[in-house]
Amino acid sequence: MTAKLDHRQAGVKAGTAELGSSREQILDAAARVFATRGYSDASINEIAAEAGFSKGALYWNFSSKEGLFFALLDERIDAPIRALFEMTEAAPADQTMEKQVSRGLAAVLEQERDLVLLFHEYSAMAARDPHLREKYVERNVMLRAGLARAFEARVAALGAKPAVGAEEIATAVIALADGLSIEQLTEPEVVSEELFGQILSLILDGLAARAKGCI
């Protein structure tokens, strides 16, 4: 809700190159502070200071702390994931997919560490608050459905009925991505760039092997 319009468009102050509207600057700061402190321990004051503004500016652009956090989730997590999967719809489901997806995930994890932490907080809060859970689940359902269609296409080429349903595969693959994201936060060195793709390939090979009956 409250798809507020920005109040001004990227003005330039003397000598300093402005990076987006103050609303966007506050969102950037909020992402950093929420990520490093967690939702409850992140204070409005610190976010405003980190953005280079005062509390007044924050409450001018957002209705409340909760409103700021939800805007952040909407614009930095839900929207990008939706956009990603609208792109994926048009893309082919060939054998190079695994490597590309794996590299893409690794890139997001390496940069954008804050977003991973935010996503972590998101799911934790969604697990507790039924109201927030709705939005969280809605996006996840769409994601899973998209992934399931992709797997369906790959598995259909095998000609035999798959040993595990596409929806289940999709569920597990999302879980794998989430889990690797989290592991990478505490042990970056054990999650290689290729790992996600390798496991994906192993799962698909396992399906293929069973379809061929060579196991």
Add this chain to the structure above:
Amino acid sequence: MTAKLDHRQAGVKAGTAELGSSREQILDAAARVFATRGYSDASINEIAAEAGFSKGALYWNFSSKEGLFFALLDERIDAPIRALFEMTEAAPADQTMEKQVSRGLAAVLEQERDLVLLFHEYSAMAARDPHLREKYVERNVMLRAGLARAFEARVAALGAKPAVGAEEIATAVIALADGLSIEQLTEPEVVSEELFGQILSLILDGLAARAKGCI
């Protein structure tokens, strides 16, 4: 630290069956409150009230809010996982392992929802606090090593060099379990009892198929 002995042994007051020491009762209450509110939003007062005690009793048994939380993580998460894997050491790595492990995970997820939420909070805090990360990583390293040995035994039977290292497989399997645990918190209906085991089998079959060269 402070492996405090219980102060009294399960006395029985008139008519009411005591369920463990007051320390244990406070830990139980803390598990519930921390799980439902999150660490920061859980108040000492609520935990004490939930346990049926006052704040004084809480601070008698624990040094601080942080101390209470860490004790909870130590005794209800780290210790059980360590114990589980010391048992696993002696167990055989036969083909029925997948099903058993999957059922075991499902059972924990179905009951003990609080522990899953606690674990979620644990990893989030470990990702932010380097001090807490040490303990978190230490346990995870041991877990991964144990799993890797189990996979090594299974894969060695194939006779060929595996396409993916045992350590990497273990990393991915832990990630899968973590991810499924989290998904189950928001969408219990999509995570079946058998899913974890099915994916495990698919991965192992993928390895076997490649070793046999039939892919």
Add this chain to the structure above:
DNA sequence: TACATCATACCGACCATCCGGTATGTTCCT
């Protein structure tokens, strides 16, 4: 046994602090 002493386990009022939110003041642009 009877009394004094001490430790344990707990209570609950209190304090200093901090935080989200608001109300009001100030500046700048048009």
Add this chain to the structure above:
DNA sequence: AGGAACATACCGGATGGTCGGTATGATGTA
């Protein structure tokens, strides 16, 4: 002038932690 876009002072409430007090039992001893 007049409103948009901030800054600042302030308020009420909640929270973690402290501290003096106390009931209950254990221990020593005469």
